[in-house]
Amino acid sequence: MKAFYDAGKLACAAxxxxxxxxxxxxGFPLAGSHYGQGQQFLLDHAAGHGNWFLFTSDGSLSLTDLGILLRSQRVGEAWLTRPLFVVAPGK
Incomplete structure (x- = not known):
């Protein structure tokens, strides 16, 4: 895990x-799942719980109100989920 700080405060954990x-x-494992399944899970979760989501310019999916950004990580021939947890500015 990597931690990123902004002005001495935690900004993101990857x-x-x-x-x-x-x-x-x-109940869904956010780290190490098949990337396509992870994206579909987050979209379904957003639809069922009223979460806001967006796709970043690189195609990553974010549930903005939960502070979850789901990135991909290549492991061998597979693309697996690599979540980042982002702290909202001012929190």
Whole structure:
């Protein structure tokens, strides 16, 4: 896991697809899952819970109100989920 700071405060925690740590949203493993399945899970979760989402310019999916950005990480021939947890500015 990598932590990023802005003005001395935690701004983002980026997890690794392989070493984690393992984190779950509604029982779905956000780190290390198949990337397409991870994106579909977040879209379904957003639809069912009224979450705001957006796609970044690189195609990553974010649930903005939860502060979750789902990136991809190549592991061998597979693309796995690598979540980032972003702290809202001013929090």
């Amino acid at each position: 997890l690794d697809a392989v070493v984690g740590p393992r984190v779950f949203l509604a």
